[in-house]
Amino acid sequence: MWRYVASRYVGESVIAGYDLINEPIAYSSDGKFCFYDVHKFRSEALPAFYAKVADAIRAVDSDHMLLWEPDWGGHSSDTTAVPRPNMIYAPHYPGWMVASFLKSYTGDKSVLSNAVETILHFAAENSQPVMVGEWGICAEGTNVTQYIRDLGDVTHAYGVGWSWWTYGRDSFGMNLLDENSIDRAILVNNLLWVLAL
DSSP states (O other): OHHHHHHHHTTOTTOOEEEOOSSOOOBOSSSSOOBOOHHHIIIIIHHHHHHHHHHHHHTTOSSSEEEEOOOTTOOOTTOOOOOOTTEEEOOBSTTGGGEETTTEEOOOHHHHHHHHHHHHHHHHHTTOOBEEEEEOOOTTSBTHHHHHHHHHHHHHHHTOEEEESOOSBOSSSOSSBOTTSOBOHHHHHHHHHHHTO
8 A cells, every 4th residue: 555655656745754654553453452462562563564664665765754653652662663764753742641631731841851852862773863743732621831832842952843733623622723613722822832932
């Protein structure tokens, strides 16, 4: 599938890269959602999958960046890098444990700093650039302004790129537009503050 997609977009300069799979997770496929061996998933199965996909893409497209993510639980000590050229490490929600269910922020900026430092250390050890592939918080949550500004400040201080999840509309509260396509001012205004850093 990825070889087909890459062959379709190989000449497209408006596409920066391919995010190989969104938030892979170590659950079984038997319908029971039993937890698979997470260590084996992080250190063997997922890197092997990424290597296979990267090689298939590189057979038709040598230019576009390839973004890979650790498992859904985030960066862990048993996360194994994918050693391919032009690969970007793109974990989601660094320090997610301080934003409970992405609805309330504890205000502990040091957790965010430590998470980003851990990600950068891993990326440096594996000679890969890093980008926070996704982060966000519900507009109706607790300490929303502080969370956006704290994580924005931390990523800015370390020179780490990022993507907000997500543009569009929803009733859940994380999209920049509500279900009526009205800007969620608390999200938009604080992201504009971050972008002005």
